[in-house]
Amino acid sequence: MTEDANDSAAVRTDGGESTMSEHEHYEAIVVGCGPGGAAAAAALAENDVETLVLERGVDAGSKNVSGGLIYAEEAAPYTIDDLFPDFREEATERPAEEYKMHNVSGNKVASFDLEEIHHGGTEWCDAVLRREMDSWLADRVHERTRETGGGLLTDVRVNGLLREGGEIVGVTCDELDPITADVIVAADGVNSELARDAGLMNWDEPEDWFQGVKAVVDMDRETIEERFDLDGPDDGAAHLFSGDLFEGVRGGGFLYTNEDSLSIGTVFHLDSIAEERAEPQDLLDALLTHPLLDQWFQGEYEELEYSAKLVPDSKKVANPSPHSGRLLLVGDAAGQMQAQGPIIKGMNHAVSAGGLAAEAFQDAKTRGDPTLAGDLYEQKLEGEGVMDQLRPTRYEATSWLSESSIATSIGSAVMNSPIGRFGVKTFDGLLEKSFNSPFVLGMIPDTKISYVTVPTVIGDVLGEPVSADNEIEPPDLADRIGDLTYDVGDPHIEVLDNSYEASGTAVTACPVSAEDFGGGCYRSETVESNGSKERVVSLDTQPCVECGTCAVVADTHWEHPAGGKGVEFKQG
């Protein structure tokens, strides 16, 4: 007798202690099928390891958001097309050939070519949409892992680690009975519940994260090629934006060309969004409606999808020892997301890490001791140079000095003074050169000077005014929420302290909430009790896009929704 007819004995959902013999067992479990999970699973299957992949979305990619340029770096231990040879032909949009940075000051814009840094050390770089990319990867992953006796299951959310005698031995899930494994690869992305459960990551500091918000905009193939001056379907463009168009919030914008749509978005430091009480959707709209973008929209704008997600800042959070017992973390789950100045590299590192985790498990098996996998994985991350890219020592050396607020204000004053402005003018060529230097980009501190002041002064001093009127009207929040697809489950977030002091930041920082909007997730309310008035927040998770922001900026108990529930992105 098994399963439901005798379920009190067979079904454990508490995720607590257990004995191995009771449970279904696989040699490897991979949690999550984004680029990190797909790479790990493919590499494990290559070594004939019986691999089970568990993905919470209805389809891989239905939960995922990227800007999305995926890089294949020459020095990387694994690239996505090493593991999936037809990847570029079948799962990507357009290569990002042209790569420009626009420094904006009001309606003046100075544009730099960043092709040197973009193409330097890069085999290729393509724009992707995650729903399509990840579901394509998932089909391949299922085919290959099925041959090992495992396979890929969607609609399954892993909700914790299964422990035996205090040791991690497997996973517990909402939809399945606990499963044990010799190795567990947590590729469950940013806000990894497994990484937190194992005590390897925490969600405490807004400084450790970026928040990415994105719109996918409809535009047919020919129009894209004409307006971006592209040579057919194998050509594409990437544009980055920084300066004063984001009300002083630290971060920037991007625009990438897809086959027949555009991906336009913003990535900001979460602490800056929180401090400035900025509304992410307004920041995105500031980019969308800037006159510079009129050359591409020409008055037409149809938004296909609005989405958002947190992004870890590897400089601060990449865990140098991302393992515990049988558990190995890869990709965003381990904080392996590199912001190299304006260039965002997360997917490629997730792929490298996935490949290395699989390799480490194989080596450990060969040595006759699978429990060595974690240590070997750590050594490989170090030895292959991945860790140094993620946490450059140069950054650690410069950041303590330049991120102090005194240094920032002095720097800001200097940049804005005649001397600073004179310097910008004099070193025009040199500036473009230094933006193209991985060495310089690796040590740029996360301050207002780098993100706002420098680009604004550059735009002001060197820029040309853009005369166009950009008259498009992006949809309001209600329409954006209404256009998304949800399968609402039980509330997956609980506000622990609903006082405005503890959780009020979420009202503005949540990308589907706003101070003056009642239809989002977070609302602020004034309640009267015992004659005194108190400002509190209330939460309705129904329109939640699962970005993870309120896990960090508010006092919440935050979990992902059950398998197949919650938001379903069609583009991603």
Add this chain to the structure above:
Amino acid sequence: MKLLALTKGVPDFSEGAVSFDEDGHLERGDTPTVMNPNDEQALEAALQTKVRQGGTVGLMSMGPPGYQDILEEGMESVYADELYLCSDREMAAADTWATAITVATGIEQMDETPDIVFAGFKTADGETGHTGPQTCWALDRPLITHVISMDVDPEAETVRAKRLVKGDVSEIETVEAPLPCAIVTDPEFEPVYRKAEHRLRHKDLREETQERVKNADDHLTVWSQEELNLDPDYIGLDGSPTIVSGVDPIPKAPDEREATVIEAEDEEGMREVLGEITQYAAEGD
């Protein structure tokens, strides 16, 4: 393990699909035929058993040749292997008894008799709930009805099931039956797949079925009255001991009803309403 689920086509009573004439009689010609909604759980129970134990699922129906579509739809939804249709003019207008005799004969005609026969709770058009149990009686095997969950123990050759016994207080009973047996599912039945291995097999079956559905004809067996060697006196209208003498349409609710709005604060008004309700309940009509 050999499994068989019984199913039937019924008029699609869903809003927008169903068509009635002015007197409230069903217009068969204008109303599409769909699989009896309560059969879906029977089919799901058969699939769950196949996923967990391995084996094959057959689907069987008695009805006009057009029911082939219903069977094919069933093949697609629960990855059935073989389809059986008992179809002959002589079988038409059968009541539940004559249907049970026909279907049971069909089951005995199968190359290998099924270990478990699954049937759904009553049909949407007949509403009797007799055909499943009567077929089981004709086959002379044990029957578990109102099944909400079940599993097979292949070694002990038994089925254990939970059945929902509705009454003033509903209860869930766990019962066991030896194989071969029959199961009638309750509308509350839900398949449960809590093992990764089972979900993976489910996924395999879905992929395999996509090919099979393209050539569903190759998997369909149609039996006539002669092929089943059935006595015409025991099947169809002639073999039916019960007849439907007439159907009283359920009177339509008037388009507009009189309503009196009473505000929540209106105590007097509320008291009057309560009085009326109490009187209505006491009279029992």
